[in-house]
Amino acid sequence: MTEHFPILILLVPLFGALIVVLLGRERPDQCWVTSLISLGISSLISFFTVIAVLSGKVQELRYRMGGWPESEGYEIGIELRVDILAALVVFAVTLIGFVNTIYSKTRAEAEVQGKVPFFYALMQLLIVGLCGIVMTNDAFNLYVLIEITSLTSYALIAMGNRRAALSSFNYVIMGTIGASFYLIGVGYLYIKTGTLNIDDIHMVLGQKNLWADQSIIVAFIFIMLGVWTKMAFFPLHGWLPNAYAYAPSMTGTFMAPLMTKVMVYVMIRVMLWLFGYKFVYSGQYIWGELIIWMSVLAIVAGSLLALARTDIKKMLTYLIVAEVGYMVGGAWLGNVTGQAGAFYHILSDAAMTFCLFIAASIIVLRVGDSRVNAFDGLFRKMPLTMIGFTVGALSMIGLPPTCGFFSKWYLISGGIEAGHWEYVCALIFSSLVNAVIFFRIFERAYFGKISGVKEDHFPTDSDANPDIRIKEVPWSMLIPLFLASGTVLLLGIMNRSLFEWIQTALKMMNT
Amino acid sequence: MDPIVATFIEENIVPNFNYWIYVILMMIGLYAMITKNNLIKKLIGMAIFQTAIILFYVSVGVKDTAGIPIISHHGSEHHQMAGLSSEAGSTKEIHNKIDKDKYANPLPHVLMLTAIVVGVSTLGLALAISQKIYKSFGTLEEDEILSELRPGGHD
Amino acid sequence: MTEFSFIPLFTWIVSLLAVPMILLFRKRPDAREGVTFLAAFMKLGMIFMMLPLIREGKILHFKFGEILPGIPIEFRVDGLGMLFALVASSLWILTTLYSIGYMRGLKEHDQTRFFCCFAISLSATIGVAFAGNLLTLYIFYEILSLSTYPLVTHHGDKEARSGGRTYLSHLLGTSVAFVLPAMIYCYLKKGGDINFTDGSLLTTNIDAGAGLIVLLAFTFGFAKNGLMPFHSWLPNAMVAPTPVSALLHAVAVVKVGVFCVIRVFTGVFGIELLEKLDIAVVVSWIAAFTVITSSLMALSQDNLKRRLAFSTIGQLSYIILGVSLLSDFGVTGSILHVAMHAFGKITLFFCAGAIYVAMHKKYVIELVGIGRKMPITMTAFAIGSLSVIGLPVTGGLVSKWYLVMGTAQSEQIALLVVFLISSILNACYFLPIVYRAFFCRPEESLYEGGRQEAPLACLIPLCITALLSVISFFNPGLFIELAELIIK
The missing domain is CATH 1.10.287.3510 (Helix Hairpins)
Incomplete structure (x- = not known):
């Protein structure tokens, strides 16, 4: 049974999507349940995959699509490959998909009237695509899956208002450029190696000793540019803020934590599995230093741009840009600590971005205004939501025991180990800016409106305060928030074992 | 020039x-x-x-010399065209015998x-x-x- | 001599457990304050249970699971931690009594939140005092910053907001910017563990340049110690209700700052390593600069609480200065000063609060002749002043004596002069208040009529702390004993 897990993770939501579309005509009310079940099964299977991979019987699961046999030591068909790293990311993806479905229950009907079945279908397809990206071991298949995810996300974003359509259009343009660059890179690799399987390409590169070959360098640069465009690495981030901020709220909540993070995973995978440690960190090329500086720029610029926003969703999207800088920098530090830190940050950032986006969506929904200035007295008005928000925010700032602290710890350790002090400084700078950003919100939300008359006297008893008109949202939205903030804490508490698994897996690729 | x-x-x-x-x-x-x-x-x-x-x-x-990459319908005629004997055994053997420059x-x-x-x-x-x-x-x-x-x- | 024990855990957790109880009894103020008292007495009781063991030279420790490779959350109670915990938790009882009087006297809002945050910050303080490694220390340090924020901004007006902003930005900012990287650097240098030991954590090859950077990062990073230029949070935090200023900004929070610095000097670097590297003198001079400057600034403050705040900044730098002398007397003196200054300064704050409750006066110029109106309060104020200045018959003299001996022992005569000048300045900004409160011509006096003291709940604590200041002069044995445990 275990050996079929990888494909089952993909097939269940794939068919779920089809069923939802078919059901949509007759029984639109069943769509939610169907996608909840299919994503639930999928995340359950990916949970068992994590267990299976961890239990030590199988280091990694490999699944040959269509049962193609090996020929002359090369894979002909498409192969799925799940090691512990992939299993963790897939689990994160399916779990967030599942939890977000709970969140979508009321929102989908309100925000995309008439298109509810399509929303659920696209959402499940997006999860399929993301899981496929993580699991596939075929460079061209990776391209196709990237495009599947992109296509679904263009459509999902365009479901929003007219601003969303425009941002989605820009996303189409940028996304196509990125994916095409990736495709060109794969083409060069194929010319030189004659295979598309990631492990095989790596093997051939080694056998033919192609490390200094110009085509390979060009391929690497193209692939990196493509992946960076897709993950919104500064200065290729232009499409991201508007797309995520104007998308329907239940789209933004799961796209923001997943898309960029999965692309970071792809980058790490390309760097270590496709090209290999020897090629990427050999030091013969200028890019090592350069990319660290670029990530420093990304972190600083992302933080400052976030600081300049007053719209909470825009602010969060710029924070994503900064966080992408964290991960790119960590992956490029050239030591296992940094890479493992970047990888741990994929998980922790997914959790905290999810948490913050849900909280922000709830707040915007209830307050009716996305500007921070309107958040007066929120701690009294919606304490439960604000607790969730606070956990996410503290994690963003990097305070223990949230997972944000530990990822920062590992990334800083990696930076110090590699002697890249500029990166360490950038991380700390971004923590401080995040602190300013979020405490600005806390301060507003913690204190009520200062009306000139009653400046010194605060409502003594919150129950008796007539100002409180805003109520908490229904449980279908609060439960996801608490699951997300619980995960933020859980990842923090579990960081040691997680980090050790990640480190062991990455160490093998660093020799 | x-x-x-x-x-x-x-x-x-x-x-x-x-x-x-x-x-x-x-x-x-x-x-x-x-x-x-x-x-x-x-x-x-x-x-x-x-x-x-x-x-x-x-x-x-x-490839300069190559034609359409269609090998066979398992008919002997095509196999001969491809330079294979009809009793060729495994797929691997067929692979080895194909003149790759022709396709x-x-x-x-x-x-x-x-x-x-x-x-x-x-x-x-x-x-x-x-x-x-x-x-x-x-x-x-x-x-x-x-x-x-x-x-x-x-x- | 390390011994496993659950008592540190219980001591830490008891005030935390009080929080849900306080919330539960939010409608019944008496039961709510009863819970606080109960927790405070239990805390003190458990500390007294540990005291004899510590005096024997034992070290109690308690460990949670490792949260980072090689770094557990760990409690480790030694003499220094014991002394600090003793002072903080005994004064918590008095402060609770005082805050009941103060908060009810002024009919403050949100008292439940106030007592909750107070309990959490006490837990964090004990956590810092018992921390067995840098990470544990850091975590509780941050919790303390966050849990005191609602207390500082209690009034919720513009002034409180801006004070709170300065408070958090200084404390969080410095700790994230300086302490975190320095801590990770130590972690990597040591190779995967940052437990405090009796020797030094950084025994291995560290050169003077890197050592100095790390030392300064720690000293400035723990900005709760009020070292200039990161001191301005303290005067701004004076917008808080007086019990907060008294316990937190004369005892818990600021002492946590200097406590961390002492830990860094004795536990992370170790006196021997610092002597070898010869870098502590930089810290000495920064502290000396702070001592003099803050005393001068205190002279120009009209608001009584702000004057006390600047005085605190100076006194904290005494402690840093003392430990940076690296001599036995200096280190003992600075640890002693943690306790002695606590008793003196909390008395002064209590008095300031009592004056505010009874007379609604905040400014120094308004205190002319108040000695006749509130004789008990002002007598206590006088004793507190004497203690802070370092005059007999108060505990302040004992610690200052050790500190001065320390400068002599390490032959830093210039720093000895700093102590003397600052003592004179201390006298200049305190004694006139006392003098003019009692000895003014009747026509100058701003007050008429008979005695009118603050409520008893305010009055009793300040008498007790004043008494403690005096007792600690005649009987400083326990404190000296605990302080000397760290020297060995």
Whole structure:
């Protein structure tokens, strides 16, 4: 049974999507349940995959699509490959998909009237695509899956208002450029190696000793540019803020934590599995230093741009840009600590971005205004939501025991180990800016409106305060928030074992 | 013509002219995607850009002497054409006996079938989105759309 | 001599457990304050249970699971931690009594939140005092910053907001910017563990340049110690209700700052390593600068609480200065000063609060002749002043004596002069208040009529702390004993 897990993770939501579309005509009310079940099964299977991979019987699961046999030591068909790293990311993806479905229950009907079945279908397809990206071991298949995810996300974003359509259009343009660059890179690799399987390409590169070959360098640069465009690495981030901020709220909540993070995973995978440690960190090329500086720029610029926003969703999207800088920098530090830190940050950032986006969506929904200035007295008005928000925010700032602290710890350790002090400084700078950003919100939300008359006297008893008109949202939205903030804490508490698994897996690729 | 330029053209451009065309087309497409003001023109650029990549891949599969890469329907005639005896055993054996220079590499073509599908669906989706934009803004010129949005928000 | 024990855990957790109880009894103020008292007495009781063991030279420790490779959350109670915990938790009882009087006297809002945050910050303080490694220390340090924020901004008006902003930005900012990287650097240098030991954590090859950077990062990073230029949070935090200023900004929070610095000097670097590297003198001079400057600034403050705040900044730098002398007397003196200054300064704050409750006066110029109106309060104020200045018959003299001996022992005569000048300045900004409160011509006096003291709940604590200041002069044995445990 275990050996079929990888494909089952993909097939269940794939068919779920089809069923939802078919059901949509007759029984639109069943769509939610169907996608909840299919994503639930999928995340359950990916949970068992994590267990299976961890239990030590199988280091990694490999699944040959269509049962193609090996020929002359090369894979002909498409192969799925799940090691512990992939299993963790897939689990994160399916779990967030599942939890977000709970969140979508009321929102989908309100925000995309008439298109509810399509929303659920696209959402499940997006999860399929993301899981496929993580699991596939075929460079061209990776391209196709990237495009599947992109296509679904263009459509999902365009479901929003007219601003969303425009941002989605820009996303189409940028996304196509990125994916095409990736495709060109794969083409060069194929010319030189004659295979598309990631492990095989790596093997051939080694056998033919192609490390200094110009085509390979060009391929690497193209692939990196493509992946960076897709993950919104500064200065290729232009499409991201508007797309995520104007998308329907239940789209933004799961796209923001997943898309960029999965692309970071792809980058790490390309760097270590496709090209290999020897090629990427050999030091013969200028890019090592350069990319660290670029990530420093990304972190600083992302933080400052976030600081300049007053719209909470825009602010969060710029924070994503900064966080992408964290991960790119960590992956490029050239030591296992940094890479493992970047990888741990994929998980922790997914959790905290999810948490913050849900909280922000709830707040915007209830307050009716996305500007921070309107958040007066929120701690009294919606304490439960604000607790969730606070956990996410503290994690963003990097305070223990949230997972944000530990990822920062590992990334800083990696930076110090590699002697890249500029990166360490950038991380700390971004923590401080995040602190300013979020405490600005806390301060507003913690204190009520200062009306000139009653400046010194605060409502003594919150129950008796007539100002409180805003109520908490229904449980279908609060439960996801608490699951997300619980995960933020859980990842923090579990960081040691997680980090050790990640480190062991990455160490093998660093020799 | 300057002899250096002439040799360069002769040695680099002529034998690889399809790659040069791919690069030129790609640049045209990229230019249109980034600089054009009209959204439809951007999409035309996108289509050119994707076609250029298809040209690149197809070029990869080309061999000077090669024909269509179809080997057999397990009939003896084709096997003989391919230089195989009809009692050839395993697939592996067949592989070894095929004269690889006679056939164009089919894989890039197959890949491009997928890429064409992706390209078409991207284009279709993008056209649908631009239709939605046209409906809500009444124009497809980017600067006009942005100037309409300007008073609403600061970006 | 390390011994496993659950008592540190219980001591830490008891005030935390009080929080849900306080919330539960939010409608019944008496039961709510009863819970606080109960927790406070239990805390003190458990500390007294540990005291004899510590005096024997034992070290109690308690460990949670490792949260980072090689770094557990760990409690480790030694003499220094014991002394600090003893002072903080005994004064918590008094402060609770005082805050009941103060908060009810002024009919403050949100008292439940106030007592909750107070309990959490006490837990965090004990956590810092018992921390067995840098990470544990850091975590509780941050919790303390966050849990005191609602207390500082209690009034919720513009002034409180801006004070709170300065408070958090200084404390969080410095700790994230300086302490975190320095801590990770130590972690990597040591190779995967940052437990405090009796020797030094950084025994291995560290050169003077890197050592100095790390030392300064720690010293400035723990900005709760009020070292200039990161001191301005303290005067701004004076917008808080007086019990907060008294316990937190004379005892818990600021002492946590200097406590961390002492830990860094004795536990992370170790006196021997610092002597070898010869870098502590930089810290000495920064502290000396702070001592003099803050005393001068205190002179110009009209608001009584702000004057006390600047005085605190100076006194904290005494402690840093003392430990940076690296001599036995200096280190003992600075640890002693943690306790002695606590008793003196909390008395002064209590008095300031009592004056505010009874007379609604905040400014120094308004205190002329108040000695006749509130004789008990002002007598206590006088004793507190004497203690802070370092005059007999108060505990302040004992610690200052050790500190001065420390400068002599390490032959830093210039720093001895700093102590003397600052003592004179201390006298200049305190004694006139006392003098003019009692000895003014009747026509100058701003007050008429008979005695009118603050409520008893306010009055009793300040008498007790004043008494403690005096007792600690005659009987400083326990404190000296605990302080000397760290020297060995």
